[in-house]
Amino acid sequence: SRDSAAMAEPVANAAAPAPAPGRLRNAFGGVLCAFTLILIGVLAFSIRLFSVIKYESVIHEFDPYFNFRVTQFLSKNGIYEFWNWFDDRTWYPLGRVIGGTVYPGLTLTAGSIWWFVNALNIPLSVETVCVFTAPIFSAIASWATYLLTKEAKGTGAGLMAAAILAMVPSYISRSVAGSYDNEAVAIFALVFTFYLYVKTLNTGSLFYATLNALSYFYMVCSWGGYTFIINLIPMHVLLCIVTGRYSSRLYIAYAPLVILGTLLAALVPVVGFNAVLTSEHFASFLVFIILHVVAFVYYIKGLLTPRLFKMAMTLVITVGLAVCFAVVAILVALVASSPTKGWSGRSLSLLDPTYASKYIPIIASVSEHQPPTWPSYFMDINVLAFLVPAGIISCFLPLSDASSFMVLYLVTAVYFSGVMVSICCTDIM
Known part of the structure; x- marks a missing residue:
């Protein structure tokens, strides 16, 4: 019986299926891709340390040093004191209510990092965390760029885009160590929001749509450039509608962003009701109405016969145009009293x-x-x-x-x- 078992063992081993070459190739490609992304992150981080290596770990420029003072106050006194802090050393002699006049994303991010590393008994100072926040997020922004480009054009294009972003001089100038400004975290938030929007377009997942709104909220907290997002995405939605590329995935990608994103943006004190009252946001609401009109048209098209659908289309278009004209009239009335028509000076520039x-x-x-x-x-x-x-x-x-x-x-x-x-x-x- 022992000999028969020994003879049966090679037969059983020979009958076991060998790993498929394609599966091995995919596994090797995944490992190589992950290793390349790690190297790109290390490159993005290390290439921004030349000022620290050549001189020392310091905050430089005026705005970064102001942000450092705010982060120091936050880490020492807590978030509730931060929201109500009146700083009499800024905008002297008038002073400044910090909680209602700054974009808090950078400060809260660096303060959270400082709290986390000190909770792990790593004794880093607030200044050290602020100096290295931008290089750290430059590596993360490179990975977000990889994800965005991969969704559109594949893995190879994503790796190339991540490598270029890690080395491009324009981004290095805004994310070098010690340059503790809003762009340090905002560029990552911008790219990651676009990635989640494209991911939702490709998958139609409400989960990614919710994450997209949360990422947009983080961008609103971080930088005034969030208006670029809330205008570019509506432009793309309108382009898809005009070119006949409407789908349920497009609706899922856009509708939650407008509703949830606007509600969250209004929670940021420096933005507040500007999220619904300024002209920078009106395009998103107008496209939101157009999207629902188109969605309703596609819905009734599946329910009615061609003759009834043609009659219903006439009614829908008439009512839709009336609503659009009414909304446009209301928007015009809202902005007519403003000398800049509801736009900020930087947007008009x-x-x-x-x-x-x-x-x-x-x-x-x-x-x-x-x-x-x-x-x-x-x-x-x-x-x-x-x-x-x-x-x-x-x-x-x-x-x-x-x-x-x-x-x-x-x-x-x-x-x-x-x-x-x-x-x-x-x-x-």
Whole structure:
């Protein structure tokens, strides 16, 4: 019986199926991709440490040092004191109510990191955490860029995009160690919000739609550039509707963002009711109404016969146009009393580059609000200036919901980066 068992063992081993070559190849590719992403993160972090290595670990520039003071106060006194803090050393002699006039995302992020590492008995100072916040989030932003590009064009394109973002000079200038400004965390929030939007477009998952609204809320907390998100995404939704690419996935990707995102944005004290009262947000509400009209049309199309559907379409279009005209009339009435028509001075400077120099000299006096010169543009954007045309062409091969969003993102990023230096320095094409 022992001999028969020994003879049966090789037969059993021979009958066991061998691992499929494709499965091994996929596993090796996944490990290689993860290893490459780790190297890209290390590169993004280490390349931004030259100021610390050459000099020392310090906060530099005015705004970063103000943010450092705010973070110090938060870590020492707690969040409730932070919301009600009146700082008499800022905007002297008037003073400043900090909780209602700053975007708290950067401060709360660094304060949370400081609390977490000290809870682990790692004795880091608040200053050290603030100095290294931007390099850490630059690595995370590179990984978010990989996820966004992977959803649109695949793994190879995602790795290339992550590597370029890690090394592009324009982003390095805004995320170097010691540059503790809002862009330190806001660029990651911007890219990650776009990734979750594209992910929801591809999957139609309400889970990712909810995460998208939460990521948008984090972006609102972090930087005033959140208005770029709440205008770019409605532009893409309208583009999909006009080109006949409406789907339930598009509805799921957009409707929760407008409702939940706007409610969450209104909770940020510096934004408040501006989330529903300023012109920067009106496009999202108008597209929200148009989306529901289109959704209702597609719904009744599946219920009615062609003749009844044609009659119903006439009624829906009539009522829809009446509602749209009423909404537009209300919006016009709301903004007519404002000399800037409900737009902020910085937004008007983006739409009309000559506006600030003619009407708001204090905005035009800031050098980063000026249009960049061609040499500085190409020095900041570097190789991306030559890869953008190739990227736009590749997004059309083939054209999908995700790739059409990337095309729209590229075109608007090129325009805004050519209008204002500060946006050129945070361009993430």
